[in-house]
Amino acid sequence: MLKSIHATAGAFALTIISCFWLATVISELFTSPQTIATVKGLILWGMALLVPALVMVGGSGTYLGKGWRLPVVKAKSRRMKLIASNGLLILLPSATFLAMRADAEQLDTIFYAVQALELLAGATNIILLSLSFRDGLSLRRRRIQKTP
Ligand code: HEM
Numbered sequence: 001m002l003k004s005i006h007a008t009a010g011a012f013a014l015t016i017i018s019c020f021w022l023a024t025v026i027s028e029l030f031t032s033p034q035t036i037a038t039v040k041g042l043i044l045w046g047m048a049l050l051v052p053a054l055v056m057v058g059g060s061g062t063y064l065g066k067g068w069r070l071p072v073v074k075a076k077s078r079r080m081k082l083i084a085s086n087g088l089l090i091l092l093p094s095a096t097f098l099a100m101r102a103d104a105e106q107l108d109t110i111f112y113a114v115q116a117l118e119l120l121a122g123a124t125n126i127i128l129l130s131l132s133f134r135d136g137l138s139l140r141r142r143r144i145q146k147t148p
Pocket of ligand 1: 003004006007010011013014057058059060061062064065066068073076077080129130132133135136137139140143
């Protein structure tokens with residue numbers, strides 16, 4: 001049961017953050033300032049789903065990881081710390097700033113500088129989450145093979 005919650009929360013977090021990233025790039029390249037403001041507002045609300053999903057995958061992962069000595073589990077744990085710091089220190093503050101700025105239609109140099117930072121932090125988290133998902137699937141295969 002816990003393994004399913006862990007895997008589902010991980011898949012959900014990965015999907016939602018990828019959607020944020022794509023919606024940002026598409027809206028800012030091809031749409032109007034009003035649409036950009038709507039997308040930035042929706043992303044800020046979406047954070048209310050992303051943060052609990054990350055807490056859930058990190059919490060369940062820490063519990064599942066107890067007693068494992070495999071380097072792959074240590075790597076998952078290390079990545080999770082980076083994912084959480086990135087989220088709390090960069091993604092959440094920049095999503096708030098960008099939504100407020102876009103709402104005021106201030107799409108200036110500061111907006112795009114913070115946007116670039118947010119896209120970079122988002123891409124980093126997408127890569128780290130994907131690596132942990134891949135490692136999770138390899139741990140699952142290992143467990144299935146061991147079960148007689
Ligand atoms: C603190 C960070 C994490 C730790 C310590 C951790 C640890 C583990 C461990 C030990 C397992 C194997 C459980 C077992 O077979 O008994 C596992 C499975 C898994 N993990 Fe993680 N994990 C972490 C984060 C993540 C993240 C961020 C993702 C995805 C984005 C993820 C995706 C998965 C998946 C898909 C499985 C397979 C579940 C199954 O067997 O059905 N994990 N994890």
